[in-house]
Amino acid sequence: MPRVSTRKMVLHCxxxxxxLIVAALAGCSSMRPAQSDARTRDExxxxxxxxxxxxxxxxxxxxxxxxxxxxxxxxxxxxVPEGVYTDKxxxxxxxxxxxxxTFVKFTDYSLVKxxxxxxxxxxxxxxxxxxxxLSRLSPSILxxxxxxxxxxxxxTERPSSRQGIxxxxxxxxxxxxxxxxSLEELYEVLKQFTYNDPDQNGKRDTIGLVDRNDLVYGxxxxxxxxxxxxxxxxLADGEFIPEFETEEYMNTMNFMKKLYxxxxxxxxxxxxxxxxxRDSFIRGLAGVYIGSMTxxxxxxxxxxxxxxxARLALINRIKGPKGYKVWSIPNYxxxxxxxxRAIATEEELKQVLAFFDRTMDKEVAxxxxxxxxxxxxxxVDGKVILPEETSRLRVDEVNPLxxxxxxxxxxxxxxxxxxxxxxxxxxxxxxxxxxxxxxxxPTVGLSSxxxxxxxxxxxxxxxxxxxxxxxxxxxxEEFKQETVKWRQNGGDMIIQxxxxxxxxxRLRESR
Numbered sequence: 001m002p003r004v005s006t007r008k009m010v011l012h013c014x015x016x017x018x019x020l021i022v023a024a025l026a027g028c029s030s031m032r033p034a035q036s037d038a039r040t041r042d043e044x045x046x047x048x049x050x051x052x053x054x055x056x057x058x059x060x061x062x063x064x065x066x067x068x069x070x071x072x073x074x075x076x077x078x079x080v081p082e083g084v085y086t087d088k089x090x091x092x093x094x095x096x097x098x099x100x101x102t103f104v105k106f107t108d109y110s111l112v113k114x115x116x117x118x119x120x121x122x123x124x125x126x127x128x129x130x131x132x133x134l135s136r137l138s139p140s141i142l143x144x145x146x147x148x149x150x151x152x153x154x155x156t157e158r159p160s161s162r163q164g165i166x167x168x169x170x171x172x173x174x175x176x177x178x179x180x181x182s183l184e185e186l187y188e189v190l191k192q193f194t195y196n197d198p199d200q201n202g203k204r205d206t207i208g209l210v211d212r213n214d215l216v217y218g219x220x221x222x223x224x225x226x227x228x229x230x231x232x233x234x235l236a237d238g239e240f241i242p243e244f245e246t247e248e249y250m251n252t253m254n255f256m257k258k259l260y261x262x263x264x265x266x267x268x269x270x271x272x273x274x275x276x277x278r279d280s281f282i283r284g285l286a287g288v289y290i291g292s293m294t295x296x297x298x299x300x301x302x303x304x305x306x307x308x309x310a311r312l313a314l315i316n317r318i319k320g321p322k323g324y325k326v327w328s329i330p331n332y333x334x335x336x337x338x339x340x341r342a343i344a345t346e347e348e349l350k351q352v353l354a355f356f357d358r359t360m361d362k363e364v365a366x367x368x369x370x371x372x373x374x375x376x377x378x379x380v381d382g383k384v385i386l387p388e389e390t391s392r393l394r395v396d397e398v399n400p401l402x403x404x405x406x407x408x409x410x411x412x413x414x415x416x417x418x419x420x421x422x423x424x425x426x427x428x429x430x431x432x433x434x435x436x437x438x439x440x441x442p443t444v445g446l447s448s449x450x451x452x453x454x455x456x457x458x459x460x461x462x463x464x465x466x467x468x469x470x471x472x473x474x475x476x477e478e479f480k481q482e483t484v485k486w487r488q489n490g491g492d493m494i495i496q497x498x499x500x501x502x503x504x505x506r507l508r509e510s511r
Contacts, residue, residue: 153335
């Protein structure tokens with residue numbers, strides 16, 4: 001019998017061992033589906049969402065995990081800071097890299113309408129009746145969102161106007177001033193806050209008003225409504241007139257220019273982000289913040305963390321030449337749209353819609369609204385108690401989820417709060433008061449193909465001209481020349497198309 005070397009025997013055994021391992025692995029792999037299939041067959045449905053982040057940080061992982069558990073999905077939420085959200089959304093749209101679900105702000109809706117018309121997003125109206133909660137969405141609000149009569153998005157609900165003034169009440173008290181009720185009084189307060197040492201530190205280190213590079217949700221549009229400016233358009237004798245061609249718009253620019261020239265406003269406002277605007281107010285560099293009144297509770301928490309003596313107050317009524325006025329939008333703040341590139345089949349679309357339907361159920365909606373019972377809130381006699389001491393915890397861990405809530409204002413599954421935080425309650429009360437003097441946009445519900453196609457470039461003409469006038473870089477006559485440029489490059493066609501759409505609407509209503 002031939003002798004076999006020990007080295008050959010070892011190699012032979014190793015070779016047999018490798019063959020057995022490979023065979024075993026092959027057998028195991030043949031018994032389970034591929035990874036791509038596992039996600040749809042054995043795992044929870046996967047839902048990716050591009051959403052705006054209105055808070056300093058994302059919601060806690062624990063709250064997200066609970067949301068996933070309750071809705072039965074795997075979430076991939078791509079949070080984008082609100083200040084750069086529009087740019088990020090546009091980039092995703094133009095590079096065909098959208099998530100399955102993308103939030104589109106009301107003010108950005110015209111940017112995506114061409115993509116909607118070209119078939120980039122699913123029409124969802126035929127599917128809504130299959131879901132218990134989605135089938136009860138408001139028909140009137142859905143109609144406000146329609147593109148060529150079809151419904152493509154799930155709306156986030158909001159009051160017609162939350163706009164108002166958040167002001168340092170302790171600074172008013174230090175200077176023995178009362179809350180301003182008119183444009184003249186507001187100007188005087190801004191001047192005193194800038195030049196009369198409102199924080200009593202012996203230094204000239206404050207300004208009256210802090211603004212950001214946003215003519216809509218920053219200071220300008222709210223201020224312009226106080227002056228009586230139309231909301232985007234004025235309808236006079238059957239013809240649409242753009243707001244920037246009105247005397248009231250010019251009066252607003254002159255007021256802003258006066259604030260700028262007298263240094264009552266941050267000199268870099270045309271370049272300032274929302275984050276920096278908030279930071280200036282929180283750190284006590286400015287005494288007035290004009291925007292959404294619902295920001296007040298969070299601003300108060302963060303301001304008092306740096307200065308426990310700071311106190312904030314809200315004002316929603318500023319009397320102008322035409323009395324009390326405030327601009328409004330339709331009752332949706334934005335829409336969640338569903339990408340056809342990212343959602344390949346009707347079955348997959350229904351899985352994603354089922355997630356949003358589930359978010360309106362009682363246990364899920366209250367998680368997203370208030371957090372975890374016992375940690376973020378309590379329930380007494382069937383009503384929610386929001387302790388002041390958990391306010392910061394809710395801001396850090398829960399509140400960013402507001403962005404994901406659809407139709408939350410009319411959702412009867414959301415528990416009532418027994419006693420809200422004082423500033424939150426005040427913001428809601430004053431937002432309701434705004435309803436009595438709203439200025440509506442007369443083009444809501446009307447369509448203009450030219451507006452959808454060219455509004456971005458046309459709006460930039462007016463935005464640049466407005467800033468340049470306030471900063472003293474162009475004259476009133478040069479501003480008017482820019483409005484002529486706007487008309488020549490498509491504005492006249494928009495006016496014509498809105499007029500035609502209005503006539504069609506009137507004919508339809510008369511039948």
